[in-house]
Structure formats: structure tokens, C-alpha cells
Amino acid sequence: MSVSGLEEIIRIAAKGDGVTASGRHVPGTAPGDLVAADGTITRGPHHIDPPCRLFGQCGGCELQQVDDTGLADMVKGRVVHAARAQGMEPARVAPTHLSPPRSRRRASLRAVNGGGGRALIGFHAAGSHRVVDLRECHVLAPDLFTISGRLRNYLSKRKGKFSAEIDLTLIDQGVDCTIRNLPVEGLEQTEDLLDFCRDTALARLSLDQGFGAETFWEPEPVTVTLGGVAVPFPQGAFLQATQDGEDALTGAVRGWLGDCRAVADLFAGLGTFTFALPPHIPVLAAEAARDAVLACKAAASRHRRPVEAVHRDLFRNPLQPAELARFDGVVLDPPRAGARSQVEQLAASGVAKIAYVSCNPVSWSRDGALLAAAGYRLAEVRPVGQFRWSTHVELASLFLKDGE
Structure with missing residues (x-):
């Protein structure tokens, strides 16, 4: 529909842009929005305020401006x-x-030394390698979000630069965590990491320092319940x-x-x-x-x-x-x-x-x-x-x- 030069967003395209009947792609829109020739957007009935203040910076979500019907x-x-x-x-x-919201039970995050003795942990910014610190998240299950904050505190105590990849999965015993590219050297770092696992009650921690993931901490065999059946959960399983x-x-x-x-x-x-x-x-x-x-x-x-x-x-x-x-x-x-x-x-x-x-x-x-x-x-x-x-x-x- 076009009214006085305005075009209506009729659907969401595969990459998240709103699309008009003429094929015009407009980022950040929702079905029912009206778009002027200069790009001005008039909100329609399916355009809402994003619930997360990090939306638009964090690349973890693309469509928080769209309501559930849209x-x-x-x-x-x-x-x-x-x-x-x-x-x-x-x-x-x-x-x-x-x-x-807040139901995602697995996530892949990035952790980097942000300078000034603090670590950043979160998703990449959209179209960028920059890490957006995950101080708020409306996607992750609460247990995963809590662990991400505790990992931030732990990593902030480490000296030197690092850029690590972190996979978190919620299983029967709690949180299963795999960290890649984070050196753990010497008795002091090993004991600090063991204390972290114990204090946060991690179900399992696996480390991959370039030779494949190896279990570092697993106080009891981990499982995931499928159809009422407890199934052993291999590291990295789908x-x-x-x-x-x-x-x-x-x-x-x-x-x-x-x-x-x-x-x-x-x-x-x-x-x-x-x-x-x-x-x-x-x-x-x-x-x-x-x-x-x-x-x-x-x-x-x-x-x-x-x-x-x-x-x-x-x-x-x-x-x-x-x-x-x-x-x-x-x-x-x-x-x-x-x-x-x-x-x-x-x-x-x-x-x-x-x-x-x-x-x-x-x-x-x-x-x-x-x-x-x-x-x-x-x-x-x-x-x-x-x-x-x-x-x-x-x-x-x-x-x-x-x-x-």
C-alpha cells in the first residue's frame, strides 16, 4: 500500500529487513510501518519498543522491534x-x-580483556568483531546469564590479554561450560579455576587450548533429559x-x-x-x-x-x-x-x-x-x-x- 508517497512494510525478509510491496528493504521496521521517501518511519500496529537496552548494539537479536504477532x-x-x-x-x-523470552538454554559467547582490569563477555555487535558486554539479556535462560556474569568477574582477575570463546549449555546438573583459547598455566591458575568451578557449582568445565576439548571439572557424570530419559551428554553435543x-x-x-x-x-x-x-x-x-x-x-x-x-x-x-x-x-x-x-x-x-x-x-x-x-x-x-x-x-x- 502507498499513501501520499508512503510505502507500507508488508513482511520481514530473510535477513531481518522490512520489505515494501515495491521491494524496498528498510532495516529496523515491522509489518504495518509506513516509510517515507526520505526514510522516515511511522510506526504501525506491530512495531514495539525493544525490551533490551542493548538492542541495536548487541548482535544476539535482530527483531526486538516486532511484536509477537509480527x-x-x-x-x-x-x-x-x-x-x-x-x-x-x-x-x-x-x-x-x-x-x-529468557528461555535459550545454549549460547556461544566471546570473552575479551576490555582493558583497565575488566573483561567483556557477550555476543558480537552486528556485522562486527566487537564484543558487546552482556549486562542485560532477554534471550538467555537466567542460569546462563548468571554464569556469564560470574565468568566476567573471574576473567577480570586474570592478567594479560585474551580472546576466548565460551559455549554454555543448560543440562540436568546445571551449566555445562566449554572455554576455548584461554591458557591455564601453573598451579595458581589451575587452583583459581577449580575454585571458580566449585564456587559456581558448574556441572562441567571443558578446556580447549588448541588440541580439542578436555574435561577440567565434572564432579558427577552429566546428562540431559530427553523424553523423560536421562541421556549422557557428550561435550559439544547438539x-x-x-x-x-x-x-x-x-x-x-x-x-x-x-x-x-x-x-x-x-x-x-x-x-x-x-x-x-x-x-x-x-x-x-x-x-x-x-x-x-x-x-x-x-x-x-x-x-x-x-x-x-x-x-x-x-x-x-x-x-x-x-x-x-x-x-x-x-x-x-x-x-x-x-x-x-x-x-x-x-x-x-x-x-x-x-x-x-x-x-x-x-x-x-x-x-x-x-x-x-x-x-x-x-x-x-x-x-x-x-x-x-x-x-x-x-x-x-x-x-x-x-x-x-
Whole structure:
């Protein structure tokens, strides 16, 4: 719409800019805003005040100026547009599920010596290597934010320059922390770091000083609970960004495949979807990361679940139609690049139900088009925005073989 030279923002583009009907991209806008020729913005109904005072400096968030309705529409639009671009029309599009503020249970931060005896720890500024000190955060779970502050205090006592990378993950025992590129030399630094771990009750601390991550502190074996099952948590293992988002995705898969006789979980990881399925269903969990396979196998054995965890690179060695014949349901959650080789075999297999979970609507839609060409219909899509205030989109989808 254009009124007296004003153009309306009609959607949010893939990189976060608002877009008008004429294709004009305007950063910092929300759907419904009006933009003048000189760039002046008149706020529309979906433009709100950002909740965080660091928004615009910190690169951790892109869309805090957009309300929940605008965010939900953006997530849904990305998924539906990707499907239609490949000639697919979902029979049902569920309402978008947005994870709430302060629910992110994993984060990668940067820590540097800021000079004057103080450390800076936080996300990079947008489009920059500059670290924005994380004195406020509306994304991280409170426990992660608290640990980041205590790490800042600890690092501020260290002498000399440093530039370290810090991964934080919230697990069953507390916070799992991995620090890269931070030298720990001599007895004094070692004891100081042990005191820090003890005082902050870290669940685990791993250090990577250029030769791979090694456990420095782990008072008891760490686990993450998936579907009610405590699974050993290898250092650096994948975990959905929020518990809320995980629940939305696993709930969809369980609802779709919960009545199957046997299920194959492809790109299974630690068993996020394997253990979310009803406990009586036999599951083949295939994964390329050996430590994840061993963790899944150990948890299944301990809880007496009928799970066969196998180490298999599904990009180079996908399950073939003959191997898939014993399953009436398949769930796959591949990396961002998609799973073309495996999907080609699925398309030829005739498996009745395929639940495809993805973090990339573009690669998902390309793979989905292969299934559609083989006689599968896109019965349902559930958009999920667990990376609140970002353009990152998740989804769960159900493909049914014609006749099902």
C-alpha cells in the first residue's frame, strides 16, 4: 500500500529487513510501518519498543522491534513461502509456536580483556568483531546469564590479554561450560579455576587450548533429559535451543508417529525424537557422531527401551528402501543443508509416514519436493520460532504416502 508517497512494510525478509510491496528493504521496521521517501518511519500496529537496552548494539537479536504477532507471521511466512516455491501446498499449517523470552538454554559467547582490569563477555555487535558486554539479556535462560556474569568477574582477575570463546549449555546438573583459547598455566591458575568451578557449582568445565576439548571439572557424570530419559551428554553435543521449542517439535512428531509399529529416527543425535516416542515402539536411531550414538545406546539400555542405536553416515550411506521396508514411520532432523541422498531413498521406499524436522525451510522444501514427486503429500506443517527475535526458523512437517 502507498499513501501520499508512503510505502507500507508488508513482511520481514530473510535477513531481518522490512520489505515494501515495491521491494524496498528498510532495516529496523515491522509489518504495518509506513516509510517515507526520505526514510522516515511511522510506526504501525506491530512495531514495539525493544525490551533490551542493548538492542541495536548487541548482535544476539535482530527483531526486538516486532511484536509477537509480527514474529509469528514472519516464521509462518518463511515456511509457507518455501513450500510454495517448490510447488507444495500444505493441507494444514498449524499456528506458529514462539519460545518465550529468557528461555535459550545454549549460547556461544566471546570473552575479551576490555582493558583497565575488566573483561567483556557477550555476543558480537552486528556485522562486527566487537564484543558487546552482556549486562542485560532477554534471550538467555537466567542460569546462563548468571554464569556469564560470574565468568566476567573471574576473567577480570586474570592478567594479560585474551580472546576466548565460551559455549554454555543448560543440562540436568546445571551449566555445562566449554572455554576455548584461554591458557591455564601453573598451579595458581589451575587452583583459581577449580575454585571458580566449585564456587559456581558448574556441572562441567571443558578446556580447549588448541588440541580439542578436555574435561577440567565434572564432579558427577552429566546428562540431559530427553523424553523423560536421562541421556549422557557428550561435550559439544547438539541440543535444541530451548526446552520449549524441543517440546513443540517432539510433541508434533509423537502425535504423528505415536501409533506406528516401528520407527526409524534418522540423524538421531542423542535421541531427542527417539525417546519422545511412546516407549513400546521399536526405534532404529541412526547417527554419524559416534559419541552421540554411544550415549543414546547407553540410555536406551539403562531404561530398557527397544532402541537400536547405530553409527552411520547417512550422507554417504543412506538407509536403502529394502532397509526401510520394516518401518511404517520415519523421523528425520538433518543439518541445515538438508538430506537429499537419504530423502531420495525415502521417496523410493514407500514408508507410510515421514516426519521431517528442519532448521532451514529452503533445504527442507527442496527435499520435500522429492517426496512430493514420489507421491507423498504435505499433510501438515508446524512453524516453530525458538530463536526468539531472530530470523532463524524451525519447523516440523508430516508427509503421507498417497492412500494414507
